[in-house]
Amino acid sequence: MTFIKNNMNNRGFEMSFAWMFAIIVGAVVIFLAIYFTTQFIGTEREIQNTEAGKQIGILLNPVETSLEDAKIAKITTPLETRIYNDCLIKSGQSFGSQKIAVATASGVGEKWVEPGTASSFYNKYVFSDSVVQGKEFIVFSKPFRFPFKVADLLFVWDLGDKYCFVTPPQWMEEELDDLSPEGIKVVGNLEDCETLDIKVCFSTVSNCNIDVNMNAQSVKKNKGTTTVYFEDSLIYGAIFAEPDLYECQVKRLMSRTSELSALYYSKSSYVGSVGCGSSALHGNLLALSNSTSHFEKSFDIILSSFISNELGTQNRRLSCKLF
Amino acid sequence: MDKKGQMKIQQMAFVLVAMMVFFAMVALVYFSIRMSGLESSAVSLEEEKAKELVKKISSSAEFAFGVTDCPNCIDLDKVLILSERKSYEGFWQLDYLEVERIYPYGEGICDRTNYPDCKSIKIIDSENYGSAVSAFVSLCRWESSKDGYFKCEVGRIIASGEGLRNE
Numbered sequence: 255m256t257f258i259k260n261n262m263n264n265r266g267f268e269m270s271f272a273w274m275f276a277i278i279v280g281a282v283v284i285f286l287a288i289y290f291t292t293q294f295i296g297t298e299r300e301i302q303n304t305e306a307g308k309q310i311g312i313l314l315n316p317v318e319t320s321l322e323d324a325k326i327a328k329i330t331t332p333l334e335t336r337i338y339n340d341c342l343i344k345s346g347q348s349f350g351s352q353k354i355a356v357a358t359a360s361g362v363g364e365k366w367v368e369p370g371t372a373s374s375f376y377n378k379y380v381f382s383d384s385v386v387q388g389k390e391f392i393v394f395s396k397p398f399r400f401p402f403k404v405a406d407l408l409f410v411w412d413l414g415d416k417y418c419f420v421t422p423p424q425w426m427e428e429e430l431d432d433l434s435p436e437g438i439k440v441v442g443n444l445e446d447c448e449t450l451d452i453k454v455c456f457s458t459v460s461n462c463n464i465d466v467n468m469n470a471q472s473v474k475k476n477k478g479t480t481t482v483y484f485e486d487s488l489i490y491g492a493i494f495a496e497p498d499l500y501e502c503q504v505k506r507l508m509s510r511t512s513e514l515s516a517l518y519y520s521k522s523s524y525v526g527s528v529g530c531g532s533s534a535l536h537g538n539l540l541a542l543s544n545s546t547s548h549f550e551k552s553f554d555i556i557l558s559s560f561i562s563n564e565l566g567t568q569n570r571r572l573s574c575k576l577f
Numbered sequence: 578m579d580k581k582g583q584m585k586i587q588q589m590a591f592v593l594v595a596m597m598v599f600f601a602m603v604a605l606v607y608f609s610i611r612m613s614g615l616e617s618s619a620v621s622l623e624e625e626k627a628k629e630l631v632k633k634i635s636s637s638a639e640f641a642f643g644v645t646d647c648p649n650c651i652d653l654d655k656v657l658i659l660s661e662r663k664s665y666e667g668f669w670q671l672d673y674l675e676v677e678r679i680y681p682y683g684e685g686i687c688d689r690t691n692y693p694d695c696k697s698i699k700i701i702d703s704e705n706y707g708s709a710v711s712a713f714v715s716l717c718r719w720e721s722s723k724d725g726y727f728k729c730e731v732g733r734i735i736a737s738g739e740g741l742r743n744e
Contacts, residue, residue, distance in 0.1 A: 279590075348664050516662075
């Protein structure tokens with residue numbers, strides 16, 4: 255028994271207090287270092303994503319049209335990126351806001367983290383899925399006229415999305431032919447689309463992802479469960495955007511139309527007093543301002559479009575045009 | 578425990594505390610540099626935004642002269658009315674926005690009493706604004722003389738991005 259005890263004492267390792275102290279404190283220091291580094295990386299990623307969101311918003315400015323009827327641009331990012339598109343209408347805010355947030359993929363830690371702080375833009379209208387992911391994004395811009403120019407609409411998709419437009423109207427086919435946007439193919443038959451394509455049908459064909467009815471000015475999505483209504487270039491918005499986002503953006507556009515109608519009404523009164531008479535438009539300008547300020551759903555655009563069309567015709571007849 | 582051992586522990590504790598203080602100071606210096614960099618990058622982003630906006634604002638609905646196809650033409654009559662409206666406050670996210678007539682030369686801020694024989698229309702005028710950028714444009718308006726016609730003059734649009742505010 256004595257032999258065994260002595261043997262154990264010889265082989266045992268006596269850990270001094272200094273060692274124990276160093277190990278515990280060392281572990282705490284290493285833990286703190288790892289913790290703060292992780293936090294630091296997270297903060298840096300958030301800062302970079304926030305800056306990228308703002309930059310993408312700024313990059314969209316030159317894409318907007320001037321005299322052109324449509325414009326196309328490609329945005330390429332160095333890393334795979336998620337663009338979060340959101341639309342917000344707050345009570346008391348005249349025009350609502352376009353929110354753009356960005357998250358970039360990372361090779362360190364989690365591949366995707368929450369997007370950076372969203373940048374707000376009050377004069378932009380981006381129509382896309384709520385999250386667009388990729389390295390290359392196509393931005394297609396078209397002005398929205400109702401009947402005067404209201405804003406430039408931006409339709410965004412990533413190169414991974416392939417749209418197949420089946421028998422679109424002639425003006426759209428010509429426009430797409432001229433611009434040749436990447437990711438959009440125009441075909442005459444549904445069979446000419448690839449299996450994974452997003453099929454956009456303009457005539458009554460089954461098995462389409464998106465059904466466009468040009469006569470009813472409506473677009474059916476989500477297997478026909480959601481219908482949104484369009485006017486003018488909003489047809490592309492109805493095709494590319496998620497229905498909720500589309501409804502929100504249309505509401506924002508209508509409040510801007512309302513303000514612009516009021517602006518043109520005041521301008522008409524002013525220039526009328528100096529010999530450029532356009533008082534014939536007053537009634538319809540007030541009616542358009544009123545109808546668009548009480549806008550609820552995209553269906554209301556069909557009702558307002560009657561006033562808009564009449565206003566456009568009246569303006570064309572004027573010798574001193576208002577817009 | 579002997580005195581030598583206690584001394585060693587104290588030494589180690591001091592070294593660790595000194596290390597922590599050192600790293601904390603390094604972190605403080607880094608973050609203060611990073612924060613000032615962030616502030617300047619936010620300001621430069623706003624300046625960049627103002628630059629891009631000033632190039633495009635003449636084609637936005639509130640400014641564009643839509644009567645004829647005229648690139649970079651501003652409807653001065655519309656801008657005069659716009660300057661009187663409060664609903665567009667904050668819309669362009671700028672601290673300063675002015676439309677100035679360069680030729681023919683005019684004087685004073687425009688209002689309905691001196692328009693169009695005036696120099697400039699201020700649409701946004703914050704007390705403190707940063708560096709401003711400008712772009713040349715044509716200022717078109719209805720001229721009532723000689724049976725009335727649309728007259729375009731040389732002007733420029735001046736804008737300054739939104740500064741950082743402590744809110």
